[in-house]
Amino acid sequence: MDKVATPAEAAPEVDLGVLNDVIGFRIRRIQNHLSRQFLERITDTQLRPGGFSALALIAANPGLDQTTLARAIGFDKATVVALLDGLESLGWAERRRQTEDRRRHALFITAEGETALARLSRIAQENEAAAHATLTEAEQAELYRLLDKIYAACFSEPEL
């Protein structure tokens, strides 16, 4: 027994100091916790981080190519190759060579993939149940709006 403590046990009031105004800090704390717990819940699957996201995006965007997928989840294209190898060996997704541009792979989810995705979605929801429960619907909508606004802003901002 020596795992990373959940925030629950953290309790002791720690002053955030200058981190009070650092968005990245607040976000990372939550992200760390959520992703760690999510991965624990799906240890039975051979899924790596990003696997769920990749599967979900393929499902929602049939024919997606690998480069676009890589950008959407913020990974390197080489990392996506390994991710897809995993999804294919599970029989959850497949690559089809595009005829118009034979360099490209069009990605599709399989029937088994759909089943797996449904289960993973359910687990993701359970994983975030506490977070969802603590927000009203309006608050949740507002949170999404603000996060999307920030994401988009990382955008237009060329590099600076």
Added chain:
Amino acid sequence: MDKVATPAEAAPEVDLGVLNDVIGFRIRRIQNHLSRQFLERITDTQLRPGGFSALALIAANPGLDQTTLARAIGFDKATVVALLDGLESLGWAERRRQTEDRRRHALFITAEGETALARLSRIAQENEAAAHATLTEAEQAELYRLLDKIYAACFSEPEL
């Protein structure tokens, strides 16, 4: 040239599908981007991820012990050891054996550490400039409130 694309270049509208309602996904995208960019901005320092957070928390909570620090930043206590070794070798923080409980180390920031922290804070602000600029003060306050609410919720929720 083959680095991970910034969201700016991502543009192509990708449907989020079931990820639409997964907080972790939205958060991760932003976090990935912010942390990657932050680390690029401080390559001159020998700072590892979490180093800035650790220094800031030590500054704001003089005498903090390592276990509490580990919990606050969501790291394992063993990871914190390495983090502190780094901060000490830079001369930015120091460990002092507590007299009441000689097992514990009380952590303190040094004068050089304060200088470094000021610079790092400035860089962090620059790094998030686009994000801050896109939000009104009210929106920013609301975002912090919602994120803190979620973080606290990961709490009370024992384990489920």
Added chain:
DNA sequence: TATTGTTATACTCTATAACTATA
């Protein structure tokens, strides 16, 4: 000449487990 996807590789990050010293 540029782009998609691939391979191979090396490196960074983090947790685990076993240890010590104190309590």
Added chain:
DNA sequence: TATAGTTATAGAGTATAACAATA
């Protein structure tokens, strides 16, 4: 017997660079 911190280690995760096929 439990806790704070340490060490050593192994494993996961990710990017980098060089390459093949196609455009």
